Amino acid sequence: MPADRVREKFSQARKELAATLIERDEEIDLVLTALLAQEHVLLVGPPGCGKSLLLDSLLSWTGGKKFSILFTRFTVPEECFGPVSLAALKEDRYVRVTTGKLPEADFVFCDELFKASSAVLNTLLKILNERVFDAGDGVVRKVPLKLCVAASNEWASPDTGKELAAISDRFLFRKVVRPIMFRVGRESLLWRRRHDAVLSTTVTPDEVHAAHVAAAAVPWGKDAKQALEAILVELAKEGVRPGDRRQFKAVRAAQAYAWLNGADEVRSEHLEVLAHVLWDAPEEQPEVCAKVIAKIANPTGMRITQLLLEVESVIAATDVRNLADAAKAAAKLGEVEKQLAGLSGNGRVEKARSYVKDQLKKLKLASIEAA
Ligand SMILES: Nc1ncnc2c1ncn2[C@@H]1O[C@H](COP(=O)(O)OP(=O)(O)OP(=O)(O)O)[C@@H](O)[C@H]1O
Ligand SMILES: [Mg+2]
Structure with missing residues (x-):
């Protein structure tokens, strides 16, 4: 399938995911970008904020072989990488049978990643980083892995050991997921009984590969190049020094995000995805x-x-029974709507505009009723 058709599929999936997952637009863009860049993605957030819902939905969209696991401290390597072959043992050989396990998967979901034991993490590190696996027979084989998505309730702290820090670094894209913030979002959460995404398409590993190649060919605009260099300089001044590997991979990450957004070159506005790439320590640096x-x-x-966010704080602070107050709020919302109308190059603009228009309508109705 030509890359443009695959791009349409990505854009359709993006819309369909955003239609059911509440306030997860950025996370959806991030996981789709990760899929395009074929770089692993880690979501960290409190229980019940839709991490698994999103990552499961993503994996339900992709074809190919999939492997999901929920780690606990007691998860043994066999559950992840396959049991040791008894037949081989009888011949004094130690080989794992990897059928249906992580080493054979195109797409992997590791839930509660940081709960995994060292025995699991050490092997996982190699698979994630070098994309190879040794089943025990001393032969290092390439794994088909394209993307590993992972979730956790908290970041690995430096005191929890080197392995966790190392595994955390294997995820190029890392993002904090916050609970639902907006009032309408909360209403949908409460009163819509089904939140699982209904996806009208699926994507095969070959299509993902074609998209990956197409995205990697998106050229960088001059302004964007300069902006990336300036960002790195400014970050260093602020004491944030992402490693060389991260900086190198950031180039492809922005290309993938630009491609997802239908652009034919990387522009400065596409660098926003690097907010989830260009930092090392999760304390303060992401901000x-x-x-x-x-x-x-x-x-x-x-x-x-x-x-x-401005709209939300205007609404929260407005007493609709006070006509002057309501008029001021309406003017402010109108102003925001105008500013949104002037933005382009991001699929979220239209959705945001219609949201603000809706809020404006509601505000006017409420103040008429109150009068
Ligand atoms: N943003 C959201 N949009 C839609 N549904 C949501 C959202 N956040 C939570 N939910 C609802 O809450 C349920 C629990 O979410 P989910 O299991 O994905 O949380 P989680 O972040 O993986 O939590 P945990 O860290 O405990 O595993 C979902 O199945 C869904 O019904
Ligand atoms: Mg979960």
Whole structure:
């Protein structure tokens, strides 16, 4: 299938996921970008904020061989990498039977990643990083793995050991998932009884590969190049120094995100995805990184989030029974809507505009009723 048709599939899946998953647009974009870049993605957030729902939905979209596992401290390597062959043991050989297990999967979901024991993590590290596996016979084979998605309730802390820090670094894309913030989001959560995504297409590993190749060929615009270099300089000044591997891979990450957004070159606004790439330590650095990118590249997606947060705080602070108050709020929402209308290059603009228009309508109705 030509890459453009696959791009349509990605865009359809993106819409369908966003239609059921509440306030997860950024996470959806991130996992789709990860799939395109074929770089692993880790979501960290409190229990019940839709991490598994999103990652399961993503894996239900992809064809190919899949492997999901929920780690506990007691998960043994056999559950992940397959049991040791008894027939081979009789011949004094130690070989794992990997049928249906992680080493044979195209797409992998590791839930509660940081609960895994060292025995599991050590092997996993090699699979994630070098994409090879030794079943025990001393032969290092390439694994078909294209993408590993993972979730956790908390970050690995430096005191929990080197392995966890190392495994955390294997995930190029890392993002905190926050609980639902907006009022309408909460209403949908409460009163819509089904939240699982209904996806009208599936994507095969070959199609993912074609998309991966097409995305990697997206050229970088001059402004975006300069912006990326400026971001790295500014980050260093702020004490954030992502490793060389991260910096190198950031180039492909932005290309994948640009391709997902239908662009034919990487522009500054596409650098917003690097807010989940260009930092090392999860304490404070993600915020610094997002701020620096917002300042230098002023990406559309970040601007949308900022404007929507403004809308939310205007609504929360408005007493609709007070006509002057309501009029002021309506004017502010109108202003936000105008600003949104001036933005482009991000699939979320239209959705955000219709949300603000809806809120404006509701505000006007409420103040008429109250009068
Ligand atoms: N943003 C959301 N959109 C839609 N449904 C949601 C959202 N957040 C939570 N839910 C609802 O809550 C349920 C629990 O979410 P899920 O199991 O994905 O959480 P989780 O983040 O994986 O939690 P845990 O860390 O405990 O594994 C979902 O099946 C869904 O019904
Ligand atoms: Mg979960």
